[in-house]
Amino acid sequence: MKKDDASGFGEADEAIEAWGGDTTQKVRIRKGVPSVAHIPFYKFAYYPDVLDLRKAGYEIDNFATIFDQLDDAHVRHAQIAHILLHLPTDEFGRMGDGSGGNLLWNPRRARELEFQVRAAMHRFGLSDVPTLLRRMIGKAFPGDSMTHISVDLVNIFFWACLAKVARDYAWRQPNLEFAAEYLEYPVKRAWAVAQ
Numbered sequence: 001m002k003k004d005d006a007s008g009f010g011e012a013d014e015a016i017e018a019w020g021g022d023t024t025q026k027v028r029i030r031k032g033v034p035s036v037a038h039i040p041f042y043k044f045a046y047y048p049d050v051l052d053l054r055k056a057g058y059e060i061d062n063f064a065t066i067f068d069q070l071d072d073a074h075v076r077h078a079q080i081a082h083i084l085l086h087l088p089t090d091e092f093g094r095m096g097d098g099s100g101g102n103l104l105w106n107p108r109r110a111r112e113l114e115f116q117v118r119a120a121m122h123r124f125g126l127s128d129v130p131t132l133l134r135r136m137i138g139k140a141f142p143g144d145s146m147t148h149i150s151v152d153l154v155n156i157f158f159w160a161c162l163a164k165v166a167r168d169y170a171w172r173q174p175n176l177e178f179a180a181e182y183l184e185y186p187v188k189r190a191w192a193v194a195q
Helices: 014-018 047-055 060-071 075-086 107-123 129-138 148-168 175-183 185-194
Strands: 027-030 033-036
Touching: 047 129, 060 129, 060 148, 060 185, 075 107, 075 148, 075 185, 107 129, 107 148, 107 175, 129 148, 148 175, 148 185, 175 185
Parallel strands: none
Antiparallel strands: 027 033
8 A cells, every 4th residue: 555655655554565474375266255275373463563573673474483383283282281381290100299390391490481581581672572472472362262271382382482582692691592492392392292
C-alpha cells in the first residue's frame, strides 16, 4: 500500500507488506473454493511486538527454527516435556520429592537459571525480550486449545528462546553459555526421545 507522494509518504507501508510473510504458495483454488495451506503461527505475530523485538536487536526469523519446532510439535513431544517438568523419578524409577526432572536436569534449577538469564538481559538492555517471546509463543495455542501439556510446551520453548538470546551474550558473561545449554535441554530431550 502506497501513500500519496503529495502528502510526503512515498514508501510502502512495511507492516502491510510484511504481514503474514510470503503466502503466494499457501493459497490454492480447488473446485472454485480457496484452500489455505498451513501457515506457521509466528507469521501472524502482533506487529507492535515484532517492532519491539526488532528494536531490541532481534527479528522473528532469529527464532524461526525454534518456532517451527513448536509448530510441528506432537502430543508425544508434549508428554515427554510433561514428564520432565512434573513427574519425579530417578534412574531407578523411584518417585521423588515432586520437583520433576532427572539426574541431569531439574525444572527448579531451570527456573533459577531463567531468572539469571533475565537479569543478564536486563543489564544488557533487553528486558522486554522475554515478555515479547512468551507472548509470541503463547499465540501457538489460540483460544480454548491451551491445556496443561500446552503450557508445558510453552514453558520449554520459552526457555529454548531464552537460551538463544543467552548464547548471543555469552561472550560478555560466560556463565550464560551453561545456562543456555541447561535451558534448552527439555526441547532437545523431547525431540530426541520422540523420534
